[in-house]
Amino acid sequence: MPIVMIIYYILSICLIGMLIYNFIKEKESTTDMLLYLIVAIPFVLRVLRVK
Amino acid sequence: MYFQIMIVLLSMVIAYAVTKWKYPVEWSILSAAVVGGIIGSVLFSTPPIRELFRHLVEGTSTYMDIVLVFTTATIFMAIVKESGGVDYVIRATIKHFYNRRIIALLILMFIILVPGALTGAGSVSCLVVGAPVALALVYLGIPRVKVTAIIFILAGLSAAAPPVNIWAMITCAGTAIPYVGFELPLAIPILILSIFTVLFLGYKKEGDTTLEKALQDMPKVPEGMTIWKVVLPFLFFFGMIIVERIWPFSIPVMGLPLEFTIAAIIALVLSPTKIKIIQLSLDTVKRLLPLLATVIIVGILQQVMTVTGVRGLLSYTVITIPITLLFISLAFVLPISEGILTYGAAALFGIPLTWYFDSIGLHATVVIAGMSLLYPLGDGLPPTALIGRLSVMVSEYKGNYLNFLKQTWVPWLVITIVGILMIVYSSHLSFLVEWSK
Numbered sequence: 161m162p163i164v165m166i167i168y169y170i171l172s173i174c175l176i177g178m179l180i181y182n183f184i185k186e187k188e189s190t191t192d193m194l195l196y197l198i199v200a201i202p203f204v205l206r207v208l209r210v211k
Numbered sequence: 212m213y214f215q216i217m218i219v220l221l222s223m224v225i226a227y228a229v230t231k232w233k234y235p236v237e238w239s240i241l242s243a244a245v246v247g248g249i250i251g252s253v254l255f256s257t258p259p260i261r262e263l264f265r266h267l268v269e270g271t272s273t274y275m276d277i278v279l280v281f282t283t284a285t286i287f288m289a290i291v292k293e294s295g296g297v298d299y300v301i302r303a304t305i306k307h308f309y310n311r312r313i314i315a316l317l318i319l320m321f322i323i324l325v326p327g328a329l330t331g332a333g334s335v336s337c338l339v340v341g342a343p344v345a346l347a348l349v350y351l352g353i354p355r356v357k358v359t360a361i362i363f364i365l366a367g368l369s370a371a372a373p374p375v376n377i378w379a380m381i382t383c384a385g386t387a388i389p390y391v392g393f394e395l396p397l398a399i400p401i402l403i404l405s406i407f408t409v410l411f412l413g414y415k416k417e418g419d420t421t422l423e424k425a426l427q428d429m430p431k432v433p434e435g436m437t438i439w440k441v442v443l444p445f446l447f448f449f450g451m452i453i454v455e456r457i458w459p460f461s462i463p464v465m466g467l468p469l470e471f472t473i474a475a476i477i478a479l480v481l482s483p484t485k486i487k488i489i490q491l492s493l494d495t496v497k498r499l500l501p502l503l504a505t506v507i508i509v510g511i512l513q514q515v516m517t518v519t520g521v522r523g524l525l526s527y528t529v530i531t532i533p534i535t536l537l538f539i540s541l542a543f544v545l546p547i548s549e550g551i552l553t554y555g556a557a558a559l560f561g562i563p564l565t566w567y568f569d570s571i572g573l574h575a576t577v578v579i580a581g582m583s584l585l586y587p588l589g590d591g592l593p594p595t596a597l598i599g600r601l602s603v604m605v606s607e608y609k610g611n612y613l614n615f616l617k618q619t620w621v622p623w624l625v626i627t628i629v630g631i632l633m634i635v636y637s638s639h640l641s642f643l644v645e646w647s648k
């Protein structure tokens with residue numbers, strides 16, 4: 161796997177991490193919690209290599 | 212078939228309107244997509260019901276790359292701001308060019324244009340540099356209502372400026388046109404329109420402010436900050452883009468997210484103040500959430516519209532409008548749809564319009580660039596008024612929202628005319644695309 165692609169996987173994992181952290185820390189808005197999950201969907205699928 | 216698609220479209224419009232009553236725009240778009248998909252599946256088996264969930268999930272991937280660009284670019288700009296770089300440049304501008312008004316205005320104009328141009332979001336321009344630039348403009352003797360108007364128009368234009376133009380990216384992704392050759396067709400009109408706007412609204416000085424008072428009230432710059440520490444990350448960023456273009460077969464294609472990440476690391480290393488990068492990144496993602504969610508959900512909407520035939524119906528409707536009327540209607544359709552759907556406007560109308568204009572011999576890249584000038588105007592219109600509300604907030608304008616919008620009417624009109632003329636004469640402007648490659 162080319163190095164650039166590996167870096168993009170790492171970037172995706174970092175973004176998923178930030179989304180999940182903010183999801184856990186979000187206490188006030190349920191709608192925001194759901195939005196974090198929706199945004200995370202394509203990145204989780206990419207990292208898991210699900211087509 | 213026509214009747215079936217109309218029912219799906221109607222259900223989507225109703226779902227959007229009902230949800231908009233109580234929830235933010237991203238939920239309205241999502242409900243329109245889900246309801247449209249369910250109606251299409253249950254009533255007409257388009258798509259088959261067992262395929263619906265797959266389409267909804269698949270739609271989230273449509274603009275995944277744009278989300279990555281958004282995030283990395285905004286973290287980069289947040290580091291530049293946190294290190295004191297933005298305050299340094301604004302303070303230096305006021306200090307050295309307070310009595311050379313045109314130069315001061317032009318530098319402040321560039322400061323607003325850069326974050327939006329790099330991230331593709333005018334809201335980032337407002338959030339990152341809006342407040343200090345607004346303060347500087349007030350100290351240059353410009354009334355607050357005009358300052359708000361300047362911030363709004365420039366932040367909108369910055370979103371359309373290269374290298375990252377989300378409307379163009381969405382349209383390109385939906386029309387299978389490569390996002391290449393947009394630099395000059397976007398940069399030249401945007402620079403001219405920005406200069407016109409800032410001089411038209413800001414040239415006349417009102418009030419009796421002094422340089423000493425302005426410098427006293429401006430944010431302090433951290434010790435050790437120099438011009439090179441501000442400029443170097445940007446030089447690296449643009450350098451990487453240029454090097455890729457000059458030696459396309461020797462340099463690996465890195466893509467904008469990786470280039471922004473490298474620039475962010477350089478800005479972080481050069482920062483004279485210690486930056487808590489993890490907390491800064493988490494805060495940035497939190498602040499970006501509505502934008503990221505909108506882009507992802509617009510992807511779902513686009514997928515559902517395609518699979519149910521709504522997108523085809525809209526394309527067909529566009530094609531049947533007489534061409535002169537179509538050109539004139541762009542002045543209303545694109546900003547108003549942007550005000551309702553934000554980036555979704557590009558997917559809903561931008562894509563079929565581009566197909567149509569391309570089919571009648573206009574140059575697709577210049578057409579997309581021309582339309583890109585019209586979308587950001589809608590960011591001042593309700594119900595979303597994304598950039599408009601942020602401009603009011605950062606410039607601390609307390610007056611009537613409509614009064615602020617009225618101040619923008621001349622630049623608004625000029626931008627509209629330029630955008631439409633670019634579309635009409637796109638074939639004659641195709642040399643700009645060639646020069647960009």
